Amino acid sequence: MKFTEEHEWLRADGDVVAVGITEHASEQLGDVVFVELPEVGTQVTKGDDIVVIESVKAASDILAPVDGEIIEINETLADDPGKVNSDPLGEAWFFKIKASDPSQMDEYMDEDAYKDFIG
Amino acid sequence: MSDTLRRTPLHALHLELGAKMVPFAGYDMPVQYPLGVMKEHLHTRAAAGLFDVSHMGQVIVRAEGGYDAAALTLEALVPVDILGLGEGRQRYGVFTNEAGGIGDDLMIAHRDDHLFVVVNAACKEADIAHMRAGMPGCEVEEITDRALLALQGPRAEAVLSALVPDVRNMRFMDVAVLDSDYGELWISRSGYTGEDGFEVSVANENAEALARALLANDEVEPIGLGARDSLRLEAGLCLYGHDIDSTTTPVEAALAWAIQKLRRNGGARAGGFPGADVVLEQLESGASRRRVGLRPEGRAPMREGTELYAREEGGAPLGRVTSGAFGPTIGAPMSMGYVPSEMAETGTMLYGEVRGKRMPVKVAKMPFTPANFKR
Known part of the structure; x- marks a missing residue:
């Protein structure tokens, strides 16, 4: 598993990357009340805002970690956005992206580096 | 202005309870406790929540001529029948400015021979200066040696009456001065959640002991500013500086109910408050x-600043959202805002622009959750 500075986790299986947010991010956000997901088939560029998460406090975004195509989204989050708080590393993945250049994953932190990052 | 945040007498207790603290109106205040905003909100509606509202301004106003003299003098600043307020009763009001806008909203109580007033934290210095300047012959005393706690929710009476039995005899908007193990308490049966409940003014040195005694009851959880905001919004109550301010009149703000007939055209004490010409005209003509x-219509909250449109495409914004959040009790987003009458x-179907997309939103009755007062 890899981590971004925006507190996303990335789980790669071949060139398909599942994306969620870390426990740290979920705690900072507070209770999540709404999730807006991209459409399957959307072509995205690394850094695009592709998911909106609304918590009781504020709205925040998830950025595309790599270039590629959205091949699957977790529609259960629309009905149960609270999963982002209850199981951020498991059931609350947001989308899977087929990376057009998997080497873009190399720049992200491993778990130890992320732990140092959040202090 | 100092950069140092002020602390209420319950500051150490908030930290001990694990609160996340934020600056609010110059105070270091708990925005949430480990329970989290959503559960704090739901707990308040189901049982009882304890809020530290000691940052709010508590003010006593006295006049040589007793209550009537003080009441009549305050009526020059507030379009409310204060002279007619019964002893032991409280009323909501607003300070108006010369343009008919709202300088602050406040609670006004008739206590014995004087007025007891509670004003917003962010406005308290200005309000006190405004009262001192606008109430000649009155002594305006800011009470700085007392904390203010709010206990809100359907179990509030059961919880508080275990410590102060006489609160059972109070109705919504009653005020009383009662003796207790925590010294003299100044209690009102009111609040800012749409639930039954009490606001309790207690001497600073007894505040923590009282808070601990209330929290010792299983029915009570400490509640932060986050849930205080979602509770008041579900209850349709205004937040000063957001839903009402110096540019909104009481009529625009749908607060005409707070202006008794006696202060309107044709009433015995019509007008006589700042901006009366504007406000009285609006009361008649809208x-x-x-x-x-x-x-x-969807699940996405429309937050403060969201612009409102008549149609899904084109046209200029016709209004804007002044408060918006997710309502934990209604399980849906809710907002309030201003629209053309x-x-x-x-x-009425409107559209709010959220992240560049116009989303349908309907004008709805408030409160969003039914009020649960003991009338």
């Missing part, structure tokens, strides 16, 4: 815009 409740009817 205002061009009005504060309304808004229920977005001809679009203020319940059920």
Whole structure:
């Protein structure tokens, strides 16, 4: 598993990357009340805002970690956005992206580096 | 102005309880406790929540001529029948400015021979200066040696009456001064959640002991500013500086109910408050815009600043959201905001622009959750 500075986790299986947010991010956000997901088939560029998460406090975004195509989204989050708080590393993945250049994953932190990052 | 945040007498207790603290109106205040905003909100509606509202301003106003003299003098600043307020009763009011806008909202109580007033934290210095300047012959005393706690929710009476039995005899908007193990308490049966409950003024040195005694009851959880905001919004209550301010009149703000007939045209003490010409005219002929409740059709909250449109495409914004959040009890987003009066009817479909997309939103009745007062 890899981590971004925006507190996303990335789980790669071949060139398909599942994306969620870390426990740290979920705690900072507070209770999540709404999730807006991209459409399957959307072509995205690394850094695009592709998911909106609304918590009781504020709205925040998830950025595309790599270039590629959205091949699957977790529609259960629309009905149960609270999963982002209850199981951020498991059931609350947001989308899977087929990376057009998997080497873009190399720049992200491993778990130890992320732990140092959040202090 | 000092950069140092002020602390209430319960500051150490908030830290001990694990609160996340934020700056609010110059104070270091708990925004949430480990329970989290959503559960704190739901707990308050189901049982009882304890809020530290010691940052708010508590003010006593006395006049040589007793209550009537003080009441009549305050009526020059507030379009409310204060002289007619019964002893032991409280009323909501607003300070108006020369343009008919709102300088602050406040609670006004008739206690014995004087007035007891509670004003917003962010406005308290200005309000006190305004009262001192505008109430000649009155002594305006800011009470700085007392904390203010709010206990809100359907179990509030059961919880508080275990410590102060006489609160059972109070009705909504009653005020009383009662003796207790925590010294003299100044209690009102009111609050800012739409639930039954009490606000309790207690001497600073007894505040923590009282808070601990209330929290020792299983029915009570400490509640932060986050849930305080979602509770008041579900209850349709205004937040000063957001839903009402110096540019909104009481009529525009849908607060005309707070202006008794006696202060309106034809009443025995009509007008006589700042901006009366504007406000009285609007009471008769209506205002061009009005504060309304808004229920977005989807799940995305429409937050403060969201612009409102008549149509899904094109046109200029016709209003904006002044407060918006997710309502934990209604399980849906909710907002309030200003729209042209001809679009203020319940059920009117509008569009709010969220992240560049216009989303449908309906004008809705407030409160969003039914009020649960002990009348």
